Amino acid sequence: MNTPQTLAFGTEAAHLPIKKMNIQRRALLPNDVSIEILYCGICHSDLHAAKNDWGGSTYPLVPGHEIVGKITEIGSEVSKFKVGDLAAIGCIVDSCGTCSHCHEGEEQFCESGWTVVFNSPDKISGGMTYGGFSEQIVADADYVLKMSDKVDLAASAPVLCAGITVYSPLKHWKVGPGKKVGIIGIGGLGHMAIKIAKAMGADVTVFTTSPSKMEDAKNLGADHAILSTDKSAMKDQRGFDMILDTVSAKHDVNVYLRALKVDGSLVLVGLPNEPLEIGAFNVVNGRKSFSGSNIGGIAETQEVIDFCAEHGITADIELINPSEINEAFERLEKGDVKYRFVIDLKK
Known part of the structure; x- marks a missing residue:
């Protein structure tokens, strides 16, 4: 036809x-x-x-x-x-x-x-x-x-986009049971990341600037929710194996780099229009990484479709x-x- x-x-x-x-x-x-x-x-x-x-x-x-x-x-x-x-x-x-x-x-x-x-x-x-x-x-x-x-x-x-965009880095950085994972932002990407990371078996902490989304984070399955504007609470955040950054606006990533464990990774999947500034000591101390990830290939996209279907995950x-x-x-x-x-x- x-x-x-x-x-x-x-x-x-x-x-x-x-x-x-x-x-x-x-x-x-x-x-x-x-x-x-x-x-x-x-x-x-x-x-x-x-x-x-x-x-x-x-x-x-x-x-x-x-x-x-x-x-x-x-x-x-x-x-x-x-x-x-x-x-x-x-x-x-x-x-x-x-x-x-x-x-x-x-x-x-x-x-x-x-x-x-x-x-x-x-x-x-x-x-x-x-x-x-x-x-x-x-x-x-x-x-x-x-x-x-x-x-x-x-x-x-x-x-097809939000799911694979967060699944690919979570898989690449070997998220699973015993891993402490942070997710920055609760939007289209962030809310899917919470569900998928939990299905992988991780302990999940969500960072949000919105007090109204604190309860949302828990309802979506997060183990912990932290208000990122609360400086005292943020100082106490330590030992993350990986933090997934879903924010597409300019923001300070250094506070999250400091929350990583030795050899931990902060992985950006959001796309801010403006450059992000990284303090050298925040990556040098602890051999930490600031990385990025962009969607996934065809096979991996099929994999996340099947994974979500198996675990009852939808947006x-x-x-x-x-x-x-x-x-x-x-x-x-x-x-x-x-x-x-x-x-x-x-x-």
Whole structure:
């Protein structure tokens, strides 16, 4: 089935709102699948891209990289899926497939550069890719994930970005029973990190600037909640094996570096617009590390989908209609969401 056009929701410029638009999807190639999009999460990165906060946005732009849907057609060479299967797409829809990182299942580090699901040069069709704020998408089956029919699909959509973004570093830094883990911030990323770290068996402490979120942290499964503006309480924080920093605004990371044990790591997954300053003694004393992590590869994304399904982990979401995207963006800028907006594309 050739569907050259599909309804989408995007923007024509950084200063303009999200609106309905028609976009063109490619005709099905032998290893492609066509997916009817049922739900798509809204990540802060979608907002940054739409507003061109990081530079490099190309318009028209259709955001969306937490995509869950149903296979409607498969190419002649596809054996991984059949029509009617539930499927998902995250950030990555293409990579070189030949470099050492791709061979190791870490397409996010592809030496030739991986193709982002939206606002990325499309090596197959030309132009730029369009994301999941749309009714349909065509993608290479090798970059499409399998979804269980036993999960809440809408609440599982954020696993495709928020879930993998926190799962990958938690796994890489070997979080598990006996490990003391800190999580900075309770938002889209932070609330998923609490659930996943607890499912891994760690002792979890949440740091938040919001007194109103102290109880939320405990309800999400955290063992401890610390108000990071309380200097006395922060001085008492010591011995963390790892602290995961999910904050996307400028903040002081040094107080957290001091809370690490010897050889501990502070790992950044948030994306602040401004540089963060690190005091040399805070890493030299104790042989501590300040590191970063960026999503995960296709195999690891499938792994976190399966992990969350096995442990009953979903995001806390607010389901919205496409007509409410602009309002959701405004609320997201203010931090007024607990903890992820998800668009119902069936409405």
